[in-house]
Amino acid sequence: MANANLASTPPLGEAAIAPLLPPAHSKTSATGEKAATRWTLIAIAIGFLALFVLLPLGAVFAEAFRAGFGAYWEAVSEPDAVAAIKLTLLAAGIAVPANLVFGIAASWAIAKYEFRGKSLLNTLIDLPFSISPVISGLIYILLFGAQSVLGPFLREHGIEIVFALPGIVLATIFVTFPFIARELIPLMQEQGTAEEEAALTLGASGWRTFWHVTLPNIRWALLYGVILCNARAMGEFGAVSVVSGHIRGETNTMPLHVEILYNEYNFAAAFAVASLLALLALLTLIVKLVLEWLYADQIAGTRRH
Amino acid sequence: MDALVRSANEPRATEARGWSDSVDLTIDRVSKTFGAAAALHETSLKIEGGELVALLGPSGSGKTTLLRIIAGLEFPNTGRILFDQDDASALTVQQRNIGFVFQNYALFRHMRVLDNIGFGLKVRPFFRRPSAAAIRKRAEELLELVQLSGLGRRYPTQLSGGQRQRVAFARALATEPRILLLDEPFGALDAKVRKELRRWLREIHDTTGHTTLFVTHDQEEAMELADRVVVMSQGRIEQAGTPDEIYDAPNSPFVFSFIGESSVLPVNVKSGEVLLDGVPLAIDPGDTAEGAASLYFRPHEVELVEAGTGAIEGIVESLRRSGRSRFAEIAVPGIGRFEIEIIAESVLNSGDPVSVLPRRWRLYADASRGGADA
Numbered sequence: 001m002a003n004a005n006l007a008s009t010p011p012l013g014e015a016a017i018a019p020l021l022p023p024a025h026s027k028t029s030a031t032g033e034k035a036a037t038r039w040t041l042i043a044i045a046i047g048f049l050a051l052f053v054l055l056p057l058g059a060v061f062a063e064a065f066r067a068g069f070g071a072y073w074e075a076v077s078e079p080d081a082v083a084a085i086k087l088t089l090l091a092a093g094i095a096v097p098a099n100l101v102f103g104i105a106a107s108w109a110i111a112k113y114e115f116r117g118k119s120l121l122n123t124l125i126d127l128p129f130s131i132s133p134v135i136s137g138l139i140y141i142l143l144f145g146a147q148s149v150l151g152p153f154l155r156e157h158g159i160e161i162v163f164a165l166p167g168i169v170l171a172t173i174f175v176t177f178p179f180i181a182r183e184l185i186p187l188m189q190e191q192g193t194a195e196e197e198a199a200l201t202l203g204a205s206g207w208r209t210f211w212h213v214t215l216p217n218i219r220w221a222l223l224y225g226v227i228l229c230n231a232r233a234m235g236e237f238g239a240v241s242v243v244s245g246h247i248r249g250e251t252n253t254m255p256l257h258v259e260i261l262y263n264e265y266n267f268a269a270a271f272a273v274a275s276l277l278a279l280l281a282l283l284t285l286i287v288k289l290v291l292e293w294l295y296a297d298q299i300a301g302t303r304r305h
Numbered sequence: 306m307d308a309l310v311r312s313a314n315e316p317r318a319t320e321a322r323g324w325s326d327s328v329d330l331t332i333d334r335v336s337k338t339f340g341a342a343a344a345l346h347e348t349s350l351k352i353e354g355g356e357l358v359a360l361l362g363p364s365g366s367g368k369t370t371l372l373r374i375i376a377g378l379e380f381p382n383t384g385r386i387l388f389d390q391d392d393a394s395a396l397t398v399q400q401r402n403i404g405f406v407f408q409n410y411a412l413f414r415h416m417r418v419l420d421n422i423g424f425g426l427k428v429r430p431f432f433r434r435p436s437a438a439a440i441r442k443r444a445e446e447l448l449e450l451v452q453l454s455g456l457g458r459r460y461p462t463q464l465s466g467g468q469r470q471r472v473a474f475a476r477a478l479a480t481e482p483r484i485l486l487l488d489e490p491f492g493a494l495d496a497k498v499r500k501e502l503r504r505w506l507r508e509i510h511d512t513t514g515h516t517t518l519f520v521t522h523d524q525e526e527a528m529e530l531a532d533r534v535v536v537m538s539q540g541r542i543e544q545a546g547t548p549d550e551i552y553d554a555p556n557s558p559f560v561f562s563f564i565g566e567s568s569v570l571p572v573n574v575k576s577g578e579v580l581l582d583g584v585p586l587a588i589d590p591g592d593t594a595e596g597a598a599s600l601y602f603r604p605h606e607v608e609l610v611e612a613g614t615g616a617i618e619g620i621v622e623s624l625r626r627s628g629r630s631r632f633a634e635i636a637v638p639g640i641g642r643f644e645i646e647i648i649a650e651s652v653l654n655s656g657d658p659v660s661v662l663p664r665r666w667r668l669y670a671d672a673s674r675g676g677a678d679a
Contacts, residue, residue, distance in 0.1 A: 189306045192409035194409060195411050197407070198476075199413070200399060201376060201378070201404070202477075203475070204399070204424070204425075205400065205428070208428045213413055216413075217413075217415055
């Protein structure tokens with residue numbers, strides 16, 4: 001009974017109070033926007049993504065399968081294509097671990113120590129981002145090519161760098177080395193050294209501290225850096241194109257192979273290989289999504305504080 | 306005041322020896338510079354086993370540097386650190402086996418609370434490492450000691466500041482450290498939690514009996530918690546003593562004004578008399594050197610007396626109420642102003658002339674920092 005009474009009284013009160021309230025709230029907070037603004041912004045973002053990302057990506061797959069699955073399989077399984085796929089995976093497989101080590105070392109040095117030339121090192125890490133990939137490739141031609149200072153020496157000792165796997169790997173490492181370091185440096189700077197110090201006072205060796213404290217704290221940024229680095233390593237065109245020499249079945253990576261096929265008007269095969277490259281990139285993103293989903297609480301723990 | 310004297314000479318911890326044998330800590334002529342700046346001038350200090358000692362000072366006084374040198378997180382330019390008779394100076398931070406509690410907890414954010422506490426045991430070399438079950442059991446015991454049973458599976462971000470600090474404490478205790486070092490242990494907490502944790506820390510200390518050194522800039526915390534307070538300023542130890550000694554017999558103007566409320570007036574000592582603006586005060590200069598000096602006293606240790614009795618003559622400039630009492634700002638024309646604490650019911654008004662006589666005071670000759678006795 002008492003409840004019923006209580007429930008029946010408020011409308012009176014509300015009616016009395018309502019006119020005193022300011023006119024209908026269109027915003028719920030100072031930083032909120034009107035519904036119309038909000039939807040317009042969302043529509044623009046989605047529309048742009050659809051037009052410039054999803055549509056071309058879809059077109060690649062559509063073109064790839066236009067001649068049917070048989071033609072698709074033939075295009076990606078012919079020896080030159082297989083060689084290109086292998087070379088791409090091999091180059092990425094060397095470049096990414098190399099940059100992983102370099103990236104961690106550079107971020108550790110920049111985030112946790114004070115030393116002379118720190119800002120110079122910080123700037124140098126960005127160098128591959130700021131210069132054209134073609135120039136990155138040319139650097140290695142000038143350094144190791146037949147006409148270079150080192151050329152005769154290399155030829156004498158039978159060391160092939162340019163127009164061979166080492167050149168492709170070097171160019172790939174050069175172009176992709178900022179990715180991991182750039183992910184890690186801000187995070188490590190924000191996290192500081194307190195946890196490492198705590199581990200040391202608890203008796204942990206430097207290596208155990210790194211393994212049990214530093215690495216787990218940066219692992220998500222590291223994973224993200226590795227994924228970006230890998231995507232770029234597999235997809236790099238400019239720098240690799242300069243040092244590769246485009247020898248079919250030998251020094252052709254997947255992006256170069258796509259270009260060759262396209263230039264030969266073999267569109268179906270070009271798009272087939274391209275779709276495979278796109279698929280590899282999508283796969284890495286899916287792996288990241290799944291991991292993030294699996295370890296959501298740990299990510300929350302390391303990111304917030 | 307005398308009624309409050311406590312038996313600071315007998316550390317209460319010695320009763321409970323179940324945890325660790327209390328280790329004496331000796332700091333022997335330690336100094337440290339960072340670049341050109343001296344963070345710590347030559348400093349010596351001896352701490353008895355089981356003592357709870359506060360390093361008290363304003364920021365930049367070198368107290369945290371000293372604590373980090375003891376821990377082995379910094380290395381001194383000169384001097385030695387001794388644990389009992391063992392020279393620890395050359396030992397690494399890992400070898401020193403100290404427990405360190407950081408100001409911002411520094412809990413491992415990717416580990417659950419129990420894993421945080423067990424970390425020090427888990428990273429031991431194989432032949433000294435307890436079994437996983439034993440580590441877990443120990444971590445749970447410690448969690449109980451810090452009154453957080455049941456929170457072992459949480460991540461640090463899921464705890465309040467006070468809870469995090471207690472986890473940090475349990476983690477530091479897990480490795481059975483020889484001494485405990487706490488860097489501003491309650492610095493990041495709000496006032497109410499600080500007070501609770503203060504009592505809690507005292508209880509834990511009395512249970513475990515570790516030689517404990519903590520850094521603080523909060524004089525109330527230091528005075529209330531510590532057996533002995535070490536007051537530091539500009540990289541030097543100003544005074545080390547029981548809270549009573551520090552409060553009642555501060556040996557320098559810095560200590561006097563840093564601990565508790567203080568009022569100060571410039572005076573002159575001349576032929577056995579203390580002169581304020583040329584007028585002798587009813588204050589015995591003792592063996593204070595002749596010449597300019599500073600007269601320090603506590604605002605609440607004064608009496609209002611008749612004029613012309615060798616008191617400080619001034620005019621009430623303003624009054625303000627503070628809790629149970631009232632503070633009056635007294636101006637001495639041409640000399641300066643000082644504050645006294647009087648009862649709230651006082652009939653003083655602004656503009657009234659007053660005569661104030663300190664009941665207790667300290668006189669410090671201005672030339673030498675060391676000061677002299679009252």
